[in-house]
Amino acid sequence: MPPPAVLPTGSAHAKAILVGEHAAVYGHPAIALPITPLRTVAEVHHCPGPLRLSTGDASLPVTELPQQFASVGVAAVESLTFFGLPAEDVEIVVRSGIPPQAGLGASAAAANAIVEAVRAYAGVALDDASRFALVQTAERVAHGNPSGIDAHATRAREPLLFADHVATPL
Secondary structure: OOOOOOOOEEEEEEEEEEEOOOHHHHOOOEEEEEEEEEEEEEEEEEEEEEOEEEEOOEEEEHHHOOHHHHHHHHHHHHHHHHOOOOOEEEEEEEEEOOOOOOOOOHHHHHHHHHHHHHHHHHOOOOOHHHHHHHHHHHHHHHHOOOOOHHHHHOOOOOOEEEEOOEEEEO
16 A cells, blocks of 8 residues: 555543443443543554554564553554555554553553554544454453443543443433
8 A cells, every 4th residue: 555645643542430440341330531631643654564563762563562562563453454454564653641551541542543543544434333343352452351441431522421331421
């Protein structure tokens, strides 16, 4: 695929779970709030060779990512596969202002940003259910059995009630 005229970009933001964080895994209610000033941005660049992921100062082929970045590698590979694009000649640059391992949804925000950047690169629409499935695939790598609240809340524009694995705007 030739380099696009406009740089394909995706973004997502942090979230805070007001109540019910761990209970949400078992289908119990939780309330999540978007924290839009804390953002993750992903950009797709043309780069000859195998699929690369760049975060901060490092740029590595996805096959060489350390375990802490495995979920974002999965988000990249699964997104490219979903859109029928080859996992080569692409570098995905991820910049995040969300502190990792702080309970703010950094992994889901990164996955959401990557999925959106690859969608923009592919130049096609993506329905909410497919987007959620792609992000959850990455979240399973990061967390094992995620509830899905992070996948929804890191793209939400308003507070969410999350109950029985369904997100509803409050």
